[in-house]
Amino acid sequence: MAATSAGKTYHHGDLRNALVCAAVDLATEGGPERVVLREAARRVGVSPTAAYRHFDGRGELLRTVRAHARRELAAAMERAAAREPGADDPVLAAERRVTALCRGYVGFAVEQPGLYRAAFCVPRPHAAGEPAPERPSGEPEIRAFTLLREALEALTTLGTARPGGRPATGAAAWSAVHGLSLLLVDGPLRRLSPQGRSVVVEATLAMVVSGAGVD
Structure with missing residues (x-):
């Protein structure tokens, strides 16, 4: 499901999607902490009771917003890879793809910090009356x-x-770009100039x- 801004055009047609759109806007503005069902309902223009039907x-x-944010992160990586010029040398082409995907990852974090935080948030344990959240072991791979x-x-x-470098290499690479992203978004590296x-980023x-x- 693609979430698009609900804005002021909602006419009670697809309330669930409108609420998701509003929640995505909230996450974009202030991260997962801003995602509140009552606020999403207010933005859409319906009562909290109506929102709780969905x-x-x-x-x-928040789990729905997290799934959306993860899709957006992957899409940003794929767009970055698609913009990378090709190479006749297959090794160079493969290396360029790795670099472009990583660049897209970090770029998404810097340009969309609220959604980036939401992509890796951990929703609170479910309260009485809420369905149990997905088990980590049952989640699809990010x-x-x-x-x-x-x-x-x-x-x-x-x-x-390197022989024997798998499977740790993938996790190590992800750790590098994820850690860099966090430093650029919330850590001391956020004060760096664009240059x-x-x-x-390029050194990493x-x-x-x-x-x-x-x-």
């Missing part, structure tokens, strides 16, 4: 990680990765690629 509580709404893991596996197929941020991405290859 969501059992804030936890369910597509952002899948994209990065598959790109790194392509390097393995081409014979450029300084670009230097740090170069480290990710070199870490996946041979010495």
